[in-house]
Amino acid sequence: MSWIKEDAVSFFQLFCIKVIKTGRIPQHIAFIMDGNRRYAKKHHEDTAVGHSKGFEKLSETLKWCLDLGVPEVTVYAFSIENFKRSAEEVDALMDLARDKFQKLLNEIDVINEWGVRLYVSGRLSLLPVDLRKMVSHAMLATRHNNKLKLNIAYAYTGRDEISRAASYLVDGVNNKELIVEDIDEELISQSLDLGEPELLVRTSGEVRLSDFMLWQVTNSVLYFTDVLWPEFSIWNLLAAIIHFQRHAPPSKYEDSSSEEKKQFLAKLENRRWQQLELFLNC
């Protein structure tokens, strides 16, 4: 199963995508892919099967987003809290990730052709060394692509992300790269791993954020749907987008950062890539 499913769209579906595309398309969609285990239970399968079905759905969804012209997609794949699950399940999930990242590295040419930029957000130091290496490799190999940004929240929680950003900013002041007054809402937003989604979709009927993108969802439209993630279809996605088109607040884009802030952010970005290179070569 590859990362982007090519034959995911029929002619009629493509036509509907084109119709919906006439209106405003969210520039960043976040998904909480919930319901893999309930799906497995419902079909009397192993949980690992549910998770692998969930990944298949992700690759289909990516194709739909590419066709819709959504430039950025963020998915919640694994929370820091998920480490508390049974060792067996955590191992199975790590194996799934190993398998998928290995596949991605094998088909890196295809990914580059699609123009997908992969970014894994989270406390990567919590991951097993070999997986961390693969993840870093995949990120470094796709960093210059720009057609679709795919962010995967892995070993992630929103609180952890805010805490890490706070550390970078405090360090920035200590290293004299910033002054205390520079630290404001905007700079924090820019120091986080993930940008603000315009639409957040949570499947399987749960109606909470579960520590996902807490800072970023301030202006996002939250869309909760009962369908289980492995059963999520293009019609569910289009319904979410129609809901977004009916309720989206006007988008605002303003970047009033000073030169110092921009320099700090550039350095921060640089340090991130250096860290990944370290992970890769360790």
Next chain:
Amino acid sequence: MLSRLLRQFLFTLVHLVVSVLVAVQNVYLRIRTQYNDFSGGEEAANDVEVILRHIPYIIKKPKHLVILTDMTQHTLKDLALVVIWSLVAGVPYISFHDVTGELKENETKLFLEVEKCKKGVPGCIKWSNRPNLNGYTNGIQAHTITINVFTASDGRPKIAECIRKIANNELNCKRKTNEFTAQEFDEVLRQFYPSIPDPDLVMYTGSSCRTYGLLPWQIRLSEFVQLSLDQCINIQCYIGALYKYNKCDQRFGK
């Protein structure tokens, strides 16, 4: 050209059809709630009986209820009644997240309205911002409810302030590795907020759900439950929302 026009036409048509369907659904729901009307009256005294009748069936009660408040849609009376219902239901903390900023200015008026509605209802109402106005308790088994009013400035800007203070060495904080863990940062940030539990239930009205900058650090496990499809707040939809919350099973992480 023709195909673009056709697409645009179909796009408008789709949205029109959705609008019609939503309108039909609204009418249907309104008729259904009227049909299910179990209160019999509108005043607080009767509402109390309604709540007392339902409360034994509600096993999981929220500890901290937040109402997303839009003063262009809700009246002070609506909000005051929610306070009274929550007091009777035994919800210990209620907060209003002021989306438009109007409620913060009119907090005194809300106070007066709550006092007006409270007449004859046992229990004690506390105001986080006005400890000197806190009421008295009548009745031995009466509940206590604490009211807070938050705005977007209690969210992101407070976190920014906290980080500025850490950077300025004004706060004592632990940091074992290069990066704060969520627990370490939480301990510092706590000092900026009243010591109340994180919201476990957020009620909103209308068909669209957004957080409007509600306490980003605290809402990680809050359930967002729709109070009503239109903007109205009444006892039926309040109890309906409590039932909805009751059915949600929480399995964070596991």
